[in-house]
Amino acid sequence: MRALALVCTLNPSPARSSSQHLAEQVMSEFDRHGVQGEIVRIADHDVRPGVEVDMGDGDAWPAIREKMLAADILLIATPIWLGHPSSLCQRVLERLDGELSETDDQGRPLVYGKVAAVAVVGNEDGAHKVSADLFQGLDDVGFSLAPGAVTYWVGEAMQGTDYQDLDETPETVASTTRALAANAVHLARLLADAPYPASS
Amino acid sequence: MRALALVCTLNPSPARSSSQHLAEQVMSEFDRHGVQGEIVRIADHDVRPGVEVDMGDGDAWPAIREKMLAADILLIATPIWLGHPSSLCQRVLERLDGELSETDDQGRPLVYGKVAAVAVVGNEDGAHKVSADLFQGLDDVGFSLAPGAVTYWVGEAMQGTDYQDLDETPETVASTTRALAANAVHLARLLADAPYPASS
Amino acid sequence: MRALALVCTLNPSPARSSSQHLAEQVMSEFDRHGVQGEIVRIADHDVRPGVEVDMGDGDAWPAIREKMLAADILLIATPIWLGHPSSLCQRVLERLDGELSETDDQGRPLVYGKVAAVAVVGNEDGAHKVSADLFQGLDDVGFSLAPGAVTYWVGEAMQGTDYQDLDETPETVASTTRALAANAVHLARLLADAPYPASS
Amino acid sequence: MRALALVCTLNPSPARSSSQHLAEQVMSEFDRHGVQGEIVRIADHDVRPGVEVDMGDGDAWPAIREKMLAADILLIATPIWLGHPSSLCQRVLERLDGELSETDDQGRPLVYGKVAAVAVVGNEDGAHKVSADLFQGLDDVGFSLAPGAVTYWVGEAMQGTDYQDLDETPETVASTTRALAANAVHLARLLADAPYPASS
16 A cells, blocks of 8 residues: 655745645554555646646656556645645646546546545644645545545644644644544555446 | 435425435435435424534434434535525534534444535536535545545526426436446445444 | 624524624724624524525514614624534525625615625634635625625634633734724725716 | 736636636726726746745746736636636735735735735636635735625536637626626725725
8 A cells, every 4th residue: 555645835845844744744644554655745846737647848747646646545735825725736636637537448537446635734724624625626536535534733813833843743633643544544445455336 | 225315405395406306316326226215305304503413402403313324325415505505504514513522432433434425506606615515524524435426517607597497417417426326335335344443 | 884793603692602702892893983783693583594585484584684784884703613604604695695686776786885794713723714605605795895804713723612711812813803893894984985886 | 097917827828718818808897997907827927836925036926016016906817627716826815925914104914905806717617616715815915805806607517618719708797797897996996095094
């Protein structure tokens, strides 16, 4: 089993990133379940705007897409800006939209059978809405969602501390992350053994 | 296998209802897969406001909840009003919120292992947002989502024909409904045989 | 100048309510600007489901609607449930939808020229999304929005304290409430003197 | 009076664009009210990711921002992708977020007093949600919204025709566009003469 995390912070490496921090915590939990993970920070790559699987001309998405197609679980980690997923996160969704026309010889999208999960961080407010936007987009494209498919942290209204600067991870967040990983891995294993039926 | 559809039109029976019509189409597809279904129209029952599983005093939710707990698949069917799920649909979500504190002896919510799906109709616009709101609420509460967990119809911007008054069901909608049913049933069968792990 | 607050807590009086508490704070600020206010708690009234201005049969909305039509500023105060406006708040929106067919002799909706504002409270997360849902619904129906048309409080992710139980109102919330009131009153005064043009 | 339209199609010029087409129609209406307009297609410029008003290093936003600050009305035109504003539209919002720390000598954001409006196009579904996301982001940043601050077109569910390829503009869309322009110009004129009060 393999997991791929796409971290959608606006800042390229080596800047510190709260969404990367939370993605790493999810990947550690996946690892405890024997799932190998890789993290890709979108801002480090030249992912082109568009809704095709390959926009050509140096587009970095096709290489990332190969990792996604090789993974059983896709984790999208994003900060919240103005209450919404980051522009790089929306770009990832747009590129995943290209999968709607990529089907196997039985008419199933190539991402069918893969499980998606979401990690969201912000100074304050917006995690549920961001997960709603992502659950809908990811389900539309063909991913499955286990219960509790989001882990998140936001602070009190209008405050400014970053998740990565907390003294310690709140136990509520840690247990949510653990449950996310356990459920996603369980579902991914079931679907690996028993694919969805072909379209009729 | 059993499915329960909660239809959230604002109009009680015997008024005609587009969301009921689409729910019936989904239930017919479930039936083709050997899944017995029942449809409950929320507006016909006195479901009280609140976020507990039983608000007392003639509350109709506990009886509906028993049907929900006995089902493997929950379908929420709703019209779109001002771009949002109907107020009765939001009331159903609020009542489902009570499930967060209802766990089995291993700490799992009672709805874990159940699959949710969504049917949305409106004169125009709003189906993706309504499904986003519902996917997030249902996943938070403990349901799983198969790919393509929503079927829907809306007309062209600012037009006024109802789904139930179309001469025939568009083939795109019919095939979306078929895929929803096939995937939801597949996932429900997997989860019935292999429950999610207990919380650690 | 008059303001009407519609408080959409799920609990009828005399239960304490955080959304009522925040609504009262906004109304105090309106009062400082010479704007008389009245607060109506929707849960205390039998507002019927539907999208007409009068659903008949004991419907409490027409009387509330009269207050709304007499006011220059409408404040909607709502708790957050599962990340969304409460079911009673969505019901208010559905009833306001009936205004789309209520126009003056120049074809302008009766609510044109009125200013709307929003107050949102929850234990955690969701205020921006709730304000987005309400801004869109209220603007569609015909209200105008001044900058900073929402005041809100939510706690840190996954925490459980209520706004009404805080030792004191955070200064960030208080100053947001003050700015909301100052801007809404300013805009309402401008529009009272200079109505929007008739439809061409 | 001046208006600036930011067109957020994913495709750079000279590709045809439905969101550009609708933006042009809005600008024609502004022109009828004596408001001079300019259209900037974001995809033609190197607007950098980030939440500051100037991200340095060849960032194209500061020049666009000067046009925005010189305008009385800001129109955001965007396609719908997966039910959401385009990634370039979200990028514009992120850059506008930088305005929260840009205030005049009386503590008012520089964009206070400006009016925002939105134009949305898609093959099918999503316009209300996109306008909700934008209304909330734009209001948070400091813009005012007149009634009916969005014009839009989407086709019937799951269909594929583009707005720019319609034989003619539907009269419902045309009249919505006219009302948007009339109201936005009216509000912008009022606010130009009577600015919001300084923060207290």
